[in-house]
Structures are given as structure tokens and as C-alpha cells.
Amino acid sequence: MFTVENQVSGNRFEVAQDETILDGAISHGLGFPYGCQNGFCGKCKATLMEGEVGYLEGIPPGITPAEVSDNMILPCKCYAKTDVSIVVTELESIADIEVKTLPCKVAKIEHLNEDVAKVVLKIPGNEALQYLAGQYIDLIHPDFEPRAFSIANAPHNTGIIELHVRLISGGKFTNFVFNEMQEKSLLKIQGPKGSFYLREDSEKPMIMIAGGTGFGPVKAMVEHAIESGSRRKIDIYWGARSEQDLYMSLPNEWAEKFDYINFVPVLSMPDDNWQGRVGYVHDAVLTDFETLTNYEVYACGPPEMVKSAANTFVKKGMFEKNFFNDSFDFAHQVSSV
Incomplete structure (x- = not known):
């Protein structure tokens, strides 16, 4: 393993000998810029300040010999051969x-x-x-x-x-x-x-509420948090009509594997065999938490679910600035069918 340090941001991360510098940055949740990821476009260019890197298949076409002489590198295709220090401007916002x-x-x-x-x-x-x-x-x-x-x-x-x-x-x-x-x-x-995305610069515990296929972006955020090594507490609430509408077993698997992840499925129209929570998914959150003051809430799904969560959670102490949502409202529905 080698250590890569970005002198611009101060971020440091480790990469394996068979892992490109860009892959290492992405897996640690860092916003290194890139385009094609194949050495053609040159959008990931960085400056090597200290250390040594190499390319498995020679210098890629996205960087010129003159740029190589000036210590420019393409993180998407180069591998650290020692600990390295680079200069690259990380993406900070959408x-x-x-x-x-x-x-x-x-x-x-x-x-x-x-x-x-x-x-x-x-x-x-x-x-x-x-x-x-x-x-x-x-x-x-x-x-x-x-x-x-x-x-x-x-x-x-x-x-x-x-x-x-x-x-x-x-x-x-x-x-x-x-x-x-x-x-x-x-x-x-x-x-x-869209502006619905995981705020990685926060340390606040997270409550993630999904309605139906609103689980999709929640899945992306949880996977990213796990992959980037975050250990922030995550409570996942997935609301659906029936048990078959909980179309993936991943939340249960996450909860079993990671002690910082909790999963609560909530059904509005369960059959007689259902032993879990029943009702509206946002009501389950209100029941389980005395206060939401210190939490970030991510809600994605039908507009009534998102609206109800926003209105009732504020009364439980949630700050509006800590509420992030993607409401599948009418305009979104028109473009989603």
C-alpha cells in the first residue's frame, strides 16, 4: 500500500499497488475530477510533486510528452510506485x-x-x-x-x-x-x-426514508458511504404497500453486516403474515425518535410522503437545512413514466 496526498485539499488516502490513483480517490469518496477514466480525455490531470508513478501500458494519449516533462500525470491510468504527493483541485459541489x-x-x-x-x-x-x-x-x-x-x-x-x-x-x-x-x-x-445527494462533509447521523423506488438513490448513498469508509450512523426506513414491494434484500444485509446501519421496513397494506411495522413510513420515524435536532434526513419517494416528513419532522426539532429530498412530484412523474 502507498499513501497519496493531495496538497490542495490536504486529503490523504491509501492505494494498493494494482489500484490507480483515481480509483483510490473515488473509493475514499474524494471528488477528483475525471472524464473518460481511460486516459483519453485528460480531464483528470494532476501535478506530481513528490514520489514516483507508473503506467502499465505506457504514457496514455490524454497527456503530452511536454506535460509529462512538467510532472503532469493522469490519475485514471497511473499507479503509485512510492508514497506520492500531488496537486489537483477536487470537486466540491454539483x-x-x-x-x-x-x-x-x-x-x-x-x-x-x-x-x-x-x-x-x-x-x-x-x-x-x-x-x-x-x-x-x-x-x-x-x-x-x-x-x-x-x-x-x-x-x-x-x-x-x-x-x-x-x-x-x-x-x-x-x-x-x-x-x-x-x-x-x-x-x-x-x-x-439534481441536488439530492449525500453530504459527505457532515458527521451527523442520517435518517434515510424511501418510498417505493425511492429506495434507488438511497441505495446509491448507502453503498457510497460504506465504500468510502464512513461510519456515520444510518437509519433506513423503507415504506411500501406490501412485502413484495420491498424488492431488494440489501437493507437487511447491510443491517446484519454493519453495526452502524439500522433498517426498518414499514408497510401500509400488509397481509396477515406480516410481523413488522405498519402504517406511514414517516410516522414510524416520529415514533422512534424523541428529537431530530442532530440528524440529517434524506427522503425520496411520493410527494405526500416527502411533504408529510418535512412538515412533521420540523416539529420534532429537525432543522430545515438538514432535510434533503427528491420528491417524485407531478413534473417528475411525467418525465419518469
Whole structure:
């Protein structure tokens, strides 16, 4: 293992001998800039101040010999051979991230239950999408208006985009996804978009509330927190109609594996065999917490759920500035079906 230090931010992290400097930065939750992640675009350029790096396949095309002579490196393709010190400006906000329109191919369609499908998109190898955990993209098909979907995987392998698509009654695009779209189909995506993302500079414990497929961006944020080594307390509340609508077992697995993660499923229309919590998901949070003063709350799902949480949580001491949400309101629904 070698240590990489960014002299601009003061951030330090370790990388393995077979791990690129950029991969190490991403896995530690740092906002190093990048584009293609394949050595072509040059957007990740940094200056090597101390130490030694190497490239497995020679100097990539995204950097010139003159730049190499000036101690410039491409973190997406170089490996630390010693402890190194570099200079690179890290991204600090969504304003720093470029919105792109990229081609993609449908790599996989998996039906998670009767009305939710996991769609995995593969971006070509010479491209990548940099985004923050929790943001969304517009999915573009020539026969439909663009549709907005939250990204359901953490931003660690940014050549892969996972979406959780709910079948909407009368929704032309979601019916197309469920009944006609094939693997290897070609589409486009535009993004990232949205201000719903994990605030990584905070140490506050987090309450994450998902309604239905609002679990998608919550999944991305939790995965990112785990991968980046965060140990902030996370309470996940997932509200659904029936047990089958809890379409992934991941929250239970996280709760079993990590002592800082707690999971509470809440059903509004359970069958007689359900032994868990019943009712509205935001009411379960109100019951479980005496005060929300010191918490950050992330809520994603139907507008009534998000609105009810916002209104009632403030009365429990939550500061409005600590409430982050993505409400699937009417405008969002129009672009999501």
C-alpha cells in the first residue's frame, strides 16, 4: 500500500499497488475530477510533486510528452510506485460536475418483482459519467420524451448506471421497458442532475426514508458511504404497500453486516403474515425518535410522503437545512413514466 496526498485539499488516502490513483480517490469518496477514466480525455490531470508513478501500458494519449516533462500525470491510468504527493483541485459541489449527453447500451434487465425492473446501462469504454450519490439522469430514447430516473448505484464504477424502473399504469415508456426493450438496445443518457445527494462533509447521523423506488438513490448513498469508509450512523426506513414491494434484500444485509446501519421496513397494506411495522413510513420515524435536532434526513419517494416528513419532522426539532429530498412530484412523474 502507498499513501497519496493531495496538497490542495490536504486529503490523504491509501492505494494498493494494482489500484490507480483515481480509483483510490473515488473509493475514499474524494471528488477528483475525471472524464473518460481511460486516459483519453485528460480531464483528470494532476501535478506530481513528490514520489514516483507508473503506467502499465505506457504514457496514455490524454497527456503530452511536454506535460509529462512538467510532472503532469493522469490519475485514471497511473499507479503509485512510492508514497506520492500531488496537486489537483477536487470537486466540491454539483456545480463543478459537467452535465453530459452520452450513448449507452442496455446491459441487463432484471425484474425484481411484478412492477419493478432493474435496468443496467453500460457506457462505452472511452466515456464515463461523474456524479454524486443520489443524483439522477434523463434517459433518452428516440421514440419518447426524455424520462428522469434516479441512479441506484454508487459512483465507483462510473461506466455502469443502475436504474430502478417502476411499471406505471398507462405509462408508455415504462411499458416499453417492461415489455419491449431488449438487452443490447442503444439509448442515450444526460446528466447528472439534481441536488439530492449525500453530504459527505457532515458527521451527523442520517435518517434515510424511501418510498417505493425511492429506495434507488438511497441505495446509491448507502453503498457510497460504506465504500468510502464512513461510519456515520444510518437509519433506513423503507415504506411500501406490501412485502413484495420491498424488492431488494440489501437493507437487511447491510443491517446484519454493519453495526452502524439500522433498517426498518414499514408497510401500509400488509397481509396477515406480516410481523413488522405498519402504517406511514414517516410516522414510524416520529415514533422512534424523541428529537431530530442532530440528524440529517434524506427522503425520496411520493410527494405526500416527502411533504408529510418535512412538515412533521420540523416539529420534532429537525432543522430545515438538514432535510434533503427528491420528491417524485407531478413534473417528475411525467418525465419518469
